[in-house]
Amino acid sequence: MTIIERFHNVRSSDHFVLVAMCFAIFTDTFIYGMWTAILLAAYGAALLIGSPIIGFVSDRIHSRRSPLLFGYLTIAASTSIFMFGHSVSVFILARVCQGLSGAVIGVLGLAMIADRAHSETLGEFMAYGSLSFTWGMLTGPVFGGLLFDHFGIAGAFGLPIAMLAIDIILRVLMIEKRSAIVESPRQTEASIISEAGEESPLLGSRAHSCAPSLAFRHFFDTRLMIAILVEVTISSIFSAFEATLPLFTIETYQWAPTNAGLVFLGLTLPSFFSIPLAKYTRNRGWDRRKIVATELIFSSLPMAGLKWAEGNTLQHQILFISLVSFVGLFMTTSQAQTMAEVSDSVRQIEAKHGVDTTKSSGMGTGFAFCNMAIAMGQFIGPLIAGATKSELGWSAMTLILGTFSCGVGLFSLIVNY
Structure with missing residues (x-):
């Protein structure tokens, strides 16, 4: 096996996807927690409205790459707005962006973890996702306050920006399950059919090719x-x-x-x-x-x-x-x-x-x-x-x-x- 193939296998492995998505969930809730006292209603409204839209769209496209990158951009936008904003209307916009990012990361992060988990590891994988959510909420206010007290506004935003950069790098490296089936080196048609069969018992991939998507x-x-x-x-x-x-x-x-x-x-x-x-x-x-x-x-x-x-x-x-x-x-x-x-x-x-x-x-x-x-x-x-x-x-x-x-x-x- 070549170095390129080994690197591909790491990027498409279940545990790499788990780490990447847990870090994304942690980052989103961490940044949310730093500003949880400001305009909670705007965040909640955007989260409630955005979640079903993101879920519906992500289930009907081949790759979740685009909506996930949209989530990272909305986190970056909300962080920038909080850094430079000076009015109530601007802060409302920032909270809406945070709500949209919460919808994207929360929905896609957990969905991608579930996609990669086998039946025997599903409980542990989702436990890691839940752990990331919980500790992001806890450490956000603590670190936000400490960084602001010691380093001012630049310090308070420096850590979230660095975490977002790591998020983007992990997302670029990560290969989704459906993409891995197509991109994996030296994968034969028989192995593709076999992998699809694992996910769809009773019917082969050809029989499912015209199967409709789930309705609401x-x-x-x-x-x-x-x-x-x-x-x-x-x-x-x-x-x-x-x-x-x-x-x-x-x-x-x-x-x-x-x-x-x-x-x-x-x-x-x-x-x-x-x-x-x-x-x-x-x-x-x-x-x-x-x-x-x-x-x-x-x-x-x-x-x-x-x-x-x-x-x-x-x-x-x-x-x-x-x-x-x-x-x-x-x-x-x-x-x-x-x-x-x-x-x-x-x-x-x-x-x-x-x-x-x-x-x-x-x-x-x-x-x-x-x-x-x-x-x-x-x-x-x-x-x-x-x-x-x-x-x-x-x-x-x-x-x-x-x-x-x-x-x-x-x-x-x-x-x-």
């Missing part, structure tokens, strides 16, 4: 819609705690704002358990739908227990951190499994309607639904949490969130049984 109505499938409902729930709970935890610690424990911000580590650090959990459940042959439903049910216990963390003593603070960490454990691990479930649901829909995945796909549209679910949760969560905390208090808020999680978990368990 095909995605209103019970299994996929339950996964989307679960994603809305997880995103709502995450966003609710992100909006209320710092204020609660400042009011109750008199923590400084910096220490209050560190409480997010309790929500996000447990995300590292999502990878070994995905491997363990795969080896055991457990149904991930039942695992996610069970996690949602059990997460209601630490959420309801947070009412006993009101009180400014060391014991109350230890209890608070412990319970928040359990909430983070249940939410982050179930989110990774839910993203894998979205992929499984789409593959089931593709098989049901005889889609040739070497020519068309439903992953873009499936993860457009997932992206929209995350955006809806980011709107619903703070709204519910803010209203209930101000009107009914902290205990009622945590109890309502716990009941919501338990109810969706039970519903999912019953429907998927």
